[in-house]
Amino acid sequence: MENWYLPITIVPGLGLLILSTSTLMVALSNEINQMIEQSKQEKMITKKLVQLKLLNTAMVFLYTAVGFLLISSVINGLFDLEKTSLYTSVLAIVLALIGILSLITYSYRAVKIRQQQFKNKLN
Secondary structure (H helix, E strand, O other): OOOOOOHHHHHHHHHHHHHHHHHHHHHHHHHHHHHHHHOOOHHHHHHHHHHHHHHHHHHHHHHHHHHHHHHHHHHHHHHOOHHHHHHHHHHHHHHHHHHHHHHHHHHHHHHHHHHHHHHHHHO
16 A cells, blocks of 8 residues: 555656647647648648647547556555556556657657648748
8 A cells, every 4th residue: 555656656747748749739730720721732731630640649548548547546545456556557657658659650750741841832
């Protein structure tokens, strides 16, 4: 019962990732909306929609990870089931890592899309 708080110590870090990801989602959504209103570059809009979906996927994994970390703390704090709490914490960390990998993929693709947009403007 003494280690119930350990999973909760990861939650603030994930909260910051969720906050920054939601900011990215809003900015990307606004950019897509402007592009749709201007009826410009259907291919680029499609690529940005894929990016938006990737951000959404990352958010789902990060939210789920936070949920499992909280459940892990409750399991260990109230029921003193250390093994179950450990497995739940490990699952949460794996989910968070998948979310982070999604964000890394988003970042690389975002740079490629920006480069392509810049080339299209020059042509």
